[in-house]
Amino acid sequence: MTAHLGRRIAKGAATTAVAALAVAALSASQAPGVTDTPQGRESAGSQASPDPSADDTATDPRYYTDLPPLDSPTDDSSGDEEESGAGIPATVLDAYKKAEAALREARPGCNLPWQLLAAIGHVESGHASGGRVTADGTTRSPILGPVLNGVGFARITDTDDGAYDGDEVHDRAVGPMQFIPSTWASWGQDGNGDGEKNPNNIYDAALAAGHYLCAGDRDLSVQQQLNAAILSYNHSQDYLNTVLTWLEYYRKGTHEVPDGTGSVPSHPSDPVTDASPTPTTPAPTSPAPTTPAPSTPGKGGSEPGTTPPSTGGSGGSGGSGGSGSPSPGPADPGTPGPSDPASPSPTPTDTVHHLENAGTGKLTATAGDTFAGKIVARAETEKGEAVAKVRVRFTITGDTDAVFAGGETVATVVTSAAGTATAPALKAGEKTGDFTVRATVVGRSVPALEFAATVTAPEADALVRTGDAELICAPGAEFAEQVEVRATYKGAAADGVAATATLVRSADDATENDKGPYFEGADGKAVRTLSGLRTDADGLLKLPKLHADDTAGTYLLRITTTGGATLTVELKVAEPAA
Structure with a gap:
């Protein structure tokens, strides 16, 4: 030893x-x-990444x-x-x-x-x-x-x-x-x-x-x-x-x-x-x-x-x-x-008295999109003077899967000569709702500055069928064509939009019908309302196959989406022509 x-x-x-x-x-x-x-x-005056x-x-x-x-x-x-x-x-x-x-x-x-x-x-x-x-x-x-x-x-x-x-x-x-x-x-x-x-x-x-x-x-x-x-x-x-x-x-x-x-x-x-x-x-x-x-x-x-x-x-x-x-x-x-x-x-950090919002506006983004606005905080002395070269930590908190660019939920940024620190771009996840981005000064206990952010669900403002074939079948049979629609928002494909499909009583009565066409549930029973549907990356939504009971007549299928887009499709249950 x-x-x-x-x-x-x-x-x-x-x-x-x-x-x-x-x-x-x-x-x-x-x-x-x-x-x-x-x-x-970091170089002088640089704005740090989430690093x-x-x-x-x-x-x-x-x-x-x-x-x-x-x-x-x-x-x-x-x-x-x-x-x-x-x-x-x-x-x-x-x-x-x-x-x-x-x-x-x-x-x-x-x-x-x-x-x-x-x-x-x-x-x-x-x-x-x-x-x-x-x-x-x-x-x-x-x-x-x-x-x-x-x-x-x-x-x-x-x-x-x-x-x-x-x-x-x-x-x-x-x-x-x-x-x-x-x-x-x-x-x-x-x-x-x-x-x-x-x-x-x-x-x-x-x-x-x-x-x-x-x-x-x-x-x-x-x-x-x-x-x-x-x-x-x-x-x-x-x-x-x-x-x-x-x-x-x-x-x-x-x-x-x-x-x-x-x-x-x-x-x-x-x-x-x-x-x-x-x-x-x-x-x-x-x-x-x-x-x-x-x-x-x-x-x-x-x-x-x-x-x-x-x-x-x-x-x-x-x-x-x-x-x-x-x-x-x-x-x-x-x-x-x-x-x-x-x-x-004393260091610059020792002189920081508080953080101020430096022009950050309302933070709202659609699920999956990047927030347009940037989060900017300003480090100031008690007299309101800017403090440069101070580390500000931005932390995403709350029930959200939003992240900063690079996939992190925490980013540390050095304040500029103007005392401002700009957080990296904020990207919304799939979870909708409100969350908070908290800014704190690294190495000094001052009140946190909080920025409220909201993630909204994707929306569609228009729905159209992708085909024009007549939807008809005999009583007790299965419709040959599946209903497929395309959702758009301001002319562009609306992906990830939530939708509901309901077989309604009439054009003026949106309650669920109790007869006529139906979807088949996992247990084989008739289902006349489908919720939790979502459009794909191209804005397309293809519904499951439709079946008909023994009641002949003309029926309506109504599809609605988040954002208010609505489409009503006509279905016929009748014996085929001789």
């Missing part, structure tokens, strides 16, 4: 240099716009800088294997692979490799503290990062009332993938199917991290976009280098080890320097943010949906990069000032 320890300390001392060499080729292809500044991948890279507060300032061993990850002959992190605990490895499979189906264009989740999981928490998890993937003790109170780390005031991290004053990153509560609230997932979203469950956290990395329609098979995804987790070049090194290592192969026997890294990027831990949630005393004292209260380990993620959970102030966490800047609401870490310099 002594020899192993000495070897790891020596390796840790050279972390930055080795990491730089190990990923030189990989990093060379990084996009010119990708930096480790607080602005991350979490714009959300610096998703990360906390610490991660593990330990590098992989020089031997193959599948080589289990080395006695130092568990110390080096070559093996991945069985349940944790299963969670990474299940997350990859889920993302392959949900976001096939993302091309997320499970090895990326493993690389991030290693540098964030040492694979859940060496695999100290229960059978369902929940960590045996909550995993908390340092208190983000601006003393040595970023300053993020409480966003979850202590529900996830047990701290009602400041936030802390939570769980094996180190999500900050506010981020988990937006990105949390249920990866093990237990009906809960728990940031301290490796299945939930791994799937959430996968969705976060894939946001903004990224293709992680493209090196530039892969780099951008990792930097969105933690805006640090050294963090990027370290994760890429582990990614390449795991790509060469790996092996599983029993839960609880995995190694835990020993070199955090920066030691915990929390000078004012709360009485209820003491800061971890060990250098790693993986196993806080079990007396930590709060709901971090068991309460569903209580721990917002910090997709970059522990990333960087110091350690491997000297500054790891981004240097102070206007877009980072919680980074302490360079001269006096105990007295953080």
Whole structure:
């Protein structure tokens, strides 16, 4: 054990240099716009897409800088294997692979490799503290990062009332993938199917991290976009280098080890320097943010949906990069000032007093269509002055399947020089009704600004038959022709329009007839009203076959749609002419 320890300390001392060499080729292809500044991948004055890279507060300032061993990850002959992190605990490895499979189906264009989740999981928490998890993937003790109170780390005031991290004053990153509560609230997932979203469950956290990395329609098979995804987790070049090194290592192969026997890294990027831990949630005393004292209260380990993620959970102030966490800047609401870490310099975010509606009108769209209006919020000081370079998070809430462009329900946007943040285009789903888009300031507790939106059902204003053949059959027989109609709205095919077909008593009496033609139900009984019908993509609606009873005569079939389009079709029940 002594020899192993000495070897790891020596390796840790050279972390930055080795990491730089190990990923030189990989990093060379990084996009010119990708930096480790607080602005991350955004250029000055840009309007962000629904991309979490714009959300610096998703990360906390610490991660593990330990590098992989020089031997193959599948080589289990080395006695130092568990110390080096070559093996991945069985349940944790299963969670990474299940997350990859889920993302392959949900976001096939993302091309997320499970090895990326493993690389991030290693540098964030040492694979859940060496695999100290229960059978369902929940960590045996909550995993908390340092208190983000601006003393040595970023300053993020409480966003979850202590529900996830047990701290009602400041936030802390939570769980094996180190999500900050506010981020988990937006990105949390249920990866093990237990009906809960728990940031301290490796299945939930791994799937959430996968969705976060894939946001903004990224293709992680493209090196530039892969780099951008990792930097969105933690805006640090050294963090990027370290994760890429582990990614390449795991790509060469790996092996599983029993839960609880995995190694835990020993070199955090920066030691915990929390000078004012709360009485209820003491800061971890060990250098790693993986196993806080079990007396930590709060709901971090068991309460569903209580721990917002910090997709970059522990990333960087110091350690491997000297500054790891981004240097102070206007877009980072919680980074302490360079001269006096105990007295953080005010950031633009600190000056925001409220959000104002910046011209957003009535938000209405037909199901399946894109909303014509844009959602625009303006960050202002108490005096009504615009605040630029502030992150505004837009979140879709309510019983709706509406999404932003890219398929996300959350989008973070940086305010322009005019203080405005414009949300990505909003697309209506199939569910009709009202919902809300809530705008909040990332990293600051100010009243949310809510925008009401409504999705209406598709409509038709005209109906016509597609054929002109006479509809006639003998008593007790079946009509040879099926009734087919085309619905249009303002001259264009009206797709997805709800319709009802009823055999009525007369032109002036729309009540259901009790004799004459009928549709046949599943039980073989006569049905004279069909509801829940819907036109296809071309606006066409073809009704089931009609049957006739033994009552001869002329009857009417009336078809109506949402929007008021109506068509009455004549049916005849008579013996054919001699």
